[in-house]
Amino acid sequence: MENLIRPVIVVGGSVLLTVLIGWATDLLLRKADTRHSETPLWGLLRRGRIPYQLVLCAALLRGSYDQAKLLEDHRTGIGRALTLVLIGSVAWLVIRIAAAVVETSYSRYARVHRDPARVRRVRTQVSLIMRVVSAVVGVMAVASMLLTFPAMRAAGASLLASAGVLGIVAGVAAQSTLSNMFAGLQIAFGDMVRIGDTVVVDGEWGTVEEITLTFLTVRTWDERRITMPVSYFTSKPFENWSRGTPQMTGIVYFHVDHTAPVDVMREKLRDILRECPAWDGRACGLDVTDTTPNTMQVRALVTAKDADDIWKVRVTVREQMVRWLAKEHPYALPRVNTADATPPPARIPGQSASSDGAAAHHP
Secondary structure: OHHHHHHHHHHHHHHHHHHHHHHHHHHHHHHHHHHOOOOOHHHHHHHHHHHHHHHHHHHHHHHHHHHHOOOHHHHHHHHHHHHHHHHHHHHHHHHHHHHHHHHHHHHHHHHHOOOHHHHHHHHHHHHHHHHHHHHHHHHHHHHHHHHOOHHHHHHHHHHHHOHHHHHHHHHHHOHHHHHHHHHHHHHHHHOOOOOOOEEEEOOEEEEEEEEOOOEEEEEEOOOOEEEEEOOHHHHOOOEEOOOOOOOEEEEEEEEEOOOOOHHHHHHHHHHHHHOOOOEEEEEEEEEEEEEOOOOEEEEEEEEEOOHHHHHHHHHHHHHHHHHHHHHHOHHHOOOOOOOOOOOOOOOOOOOOHHHHHHHHHOO
């Protein structure tokens, strides 16, 4: 009877104690979250209740399993399995706690600072820091699990002896991967590009959606995703429209006839911008920038608060200006000249060719 009751008490008591401690801890976290609603820390810590209970249960069973006298022939294997579960659950819990602390710090920073550029920079750094922490904790957990096996401990000395050679071989083999990892850290703390920035890479315009230690994802205006190594942004030039202030200046070109009413077009541009919500009111202008034998080039200059709005302003000005010219001043649109050439002026009787040349050079 004792052989039956003992394992039930040991195993059942460990599970019951785990459930009670986990419930009490979760209750305290919920009360703290309700009392301190200004910080999300306590609510985020509740995400770690599953690994927390695993740690408790594995620790209690690992410490009391010898007293259960259950499956004594497999005591070593069961003890090692409980140790592996304990190491894995501890690593899981550490990652959840670190994520809660980092996310809370970012939330406080975002509430205090109103500058979107600085908030995006911190968000990029926080996401990469969490990836580094998760990778380090994961590697340490796997190494600790491997060291629980005697064979792995015996092989440790030989591995350390050949660590120099293996390091050189691994460095050569993983050169591109390591360069991308260091480039990711350089991007995070060098403030070169941030999550949410509007960039132009390889002629594609889009928004930075994700940054990891090895790759970066850009979401284009037509909702495509371009994935490229982060080393691209440390070795090649690219346009970052969100660097500094997000305000932008846009240009719209028109090719019109030489008889186009430029002054009237300038007034029409102001009327269009007054009715365009995306225009920020900083500046506008319309000037003739170039001419050809058949047309002249007119440049409209507009401003907006960010890249999205400057696109809206440009397409609005282009569409409404062309429509207005076609309706009110159709003669101002480009035309192909099919008229006969104007004949030269008639020669005055008695005037010589030399005098014509002189008259041509001296009006």
